[in-house]
Amino acid sequence: MIMQDAGSMDHKQKREKANKEEDCEDLINQLPDGIPVAILSKLPINDAARTSILSRKWRYLWTFFSGTLEFDGSPIMKDMKKDIKKASGRHLQMAMEIMYDAERQTYTSWINELLSSLKSSTLQGLKFWFHVGTECDTDKWVHFAIQKKVQKLELYFGHSFEYVLPLHLFKVESFNSLHVLRLKFITVTKEMLEYLLCCCPLLETLSLVSSVVPKTIKVSGPSLKLKCLELVRCWELVKLEIFAENLVSFKYYGSHLDTEFKIVPSLMEATFGGSFVEFIKESFLPQIKVLKLDITQNVPEVIYWLSQLPRLKSLKHLELIACVDDGITLCACALLLKVSPSLWRFTLKMLNTKPNFRTERKFTMECQYSLKELELVGFCGAACEIELVMYILENAVELQKITIDTRLPTKPKLRPLGEHFKTWDHEENRKRARGLQEKIPPWIEFVCI
Template sequence: MGKRQQLSINFALKKCPCTQEDRISQLPDDILVYILSFLTIKEATYTSLLSKRWLPVWKYIPRLDFDATEPLHQVFLNHKLRKMHMKKYVRWVNRTLHKCEVHRLDQFRVCFDLNKFSQHEIDKWLEFAFARQVQRLELDLLKGGKETRDFDYCYTFPAQLLGLNDKLPALWHNFMSVKVLLLKSVNVTGEVLEFFLHNCPFLEEMVVHGSGTLVNLQVIGPSLKLKHLEIWRCQCLESLKIHDTNLVTLVASAATKLFLSNAPMLIKVEIVGAFRPILKDILAPISCVLSQLEVLKITSSDGLGNYKFPEFTKLKKFVAHVFAWRDTSLLGCTHVIGAAPLLEEFELKLVWYGGMAAEWNYDSGISLTPAECFIGKSIPGLKVPLDSNLVWFKPLRVKRECKKMVSCPLRHLKVIRLCGYFGRTCEFELVKYFLENAIVLEKIIIDPRSQIVTPVLSLSTIEMEQMSRNFAKLQLEGEVPPRIELVIL
């Protein structure tokens, strides 16, 4: 037999001196807690597996972010699985809070599909957060992680926690630390919101989405610290009064209910009217600030071409969400550019209407038969609510010649973004207009995805989006010059 081959010791793993000493674990607790504060709560708890030294550290992190929305789309239409995930989520939060020993909270965030059946548990979580003088409070309870739910199923913010039903509680000063208040799919009253406005001297941001109990809200007084206000899809809202404030950003979906005056710092506005918002009804309530705006975002059902825009002397970015289910020309939307000589960025979002639609009552688990659905109405014999969840839409494509407008040099326009691109003539001729007139154009972004937000994308939707993507490449790659960056998402 031959000699046994021996492996050279050169191939043996050598110990690295730096691995013999765990220098990170030797850091003071304050620094370790600071490091863990950049992780999610789930990631932070996993560090306790490293060694006994790390076991108690995560319990003191000041940022509790309970975000578990990622798997929601997988169980959207399965009522039993949703309930199971809800119970699992509640147990996770309860166990974590029971072990937490932090005395002050920078952030407390609940981000999951929870409804009124979790009222008791969420109440207890809020008590925990306020007792630790939370600075950023977020209750993001959107159904499926994306949509506001039926108001009757929403969790209700406990007014008694603030002492509004009686005298102020002994620990009322715990609320004074709040800087950010975000409530989505949470029923909250104007009285509760005004309590935060007037008792939280550091409150800079307030966001309310999908509240069914918000009727009246007044944001009045120069002493308010508030910089960002967002009131969205609160359909019972009758009056939103904003006066004598230092607001910088305003987002509202009830234009006809808005009363705005004396807001000299306001430079960014996003606004929409009712289900079929008319442009004049959108701009009228904010007419006093149009000349000072730098960013304006609107939603309109009557297009932009038949409206004479006022002068936007400082406007740099304009975003329009337009309902356009026929293949009619979009060139009229460029009229706003003539009123905004300094405009640098133009974005058009096209909503696809005129196709198959299905409704799903997410909380009750009841499904309706698919039917043809159009803007603001349904076919005879079928009642489809205006806020129904439309799963997919198919735009209509018509063969016609491209139209042209009179040339108008666009001297500052740098970025064009066209969302909901389906490869129709109306979209192609709009891009050609910008290519011919935008002198300093740098980038064109084409987004073929549907602009209707739904938790579940059907196979038909995905197929349509891919078809739109193919149309965009076929139509535009040969038209856009190399100096302009073309991005097709």
């Protein structure tokens, strides 16, 4: 009798579960046309494909995916890459590299099958960001992006894969949907660049990193909508001319560059790094609201250049990447603060390659600032860090907040980190930060991370 009751209960539960599944399927099938595809397009493609099991109606819906596809290597490839670096012995490394190549071929084959399955007429974004093999047909992927009228295209096929962006593919059909183009280790010819600036009317962001570019770049066009331009480690570049009324953000990392910013009325944010220090001559600096400088490559001539800076009357946020073991860091901070009368926030990211805990000394340059917030990233309690805080406390009478970030600072692009970073003592740095807190007036908010 008990067994019969148990059997009937089990049957009842199964029936209730089946009814719920049917109700769920009916509810899914009742969604208006277009809603399911819109939902799927918000998901990663793997998750979108898994929805094929929800109902008969949803079995092939994922093939109409129109969101963003990102291919940055399979998880197995990433793990194998780490293992290859750790492997001891050349024979073991060679064997692991063969296995890696096999996994890479499997991954690229999966990409090709996936792309051929998609039936949507457009895609929001497409990103290929991994080391491809020599047998890979990358032109096919770029052509696919053009056909699908992607709005955001990001290409990086590895630093050892020589790839020239194919102008002939772009000319096959109009590519007027492109908003964002990011390229790394890609060759861009003069003709290709002119096409992008003249024939992609919606292009707002152009980022070229470690790419081969023409010696002279002229950024202009009658209908140019470009808002963000990034040129990082493009060593062939010698001269840059810009006529861009809509340009809001400009970033340059590299060596000496002959620049002419003819028309940039909207430019509000600028980033400079590498060995280029003549940025102080740019006529647009007084209108800049956000300025980011990496001076780790500019020792010692940077002090001379900073002393020539014009008055940065509009600057609200200043971010400086420097080395606390360089004697120029404190002087650089003082010079920048002196010419920034409207500065609201100052962020200093420090690379403590050899932190110095010498006796503190005072600044000789004094001036009152309107600074409200101070942020120190990569804090380790070195003498010059304490000196900077004390100097700002004395001269920034409107200071409201100090943030001390004791975590490992962001890795710079052009400077080796050194052995010191392998022994970064987070807890010890936090103790030094709490010691600094005792010197901060109670009306100033103190945050330690």
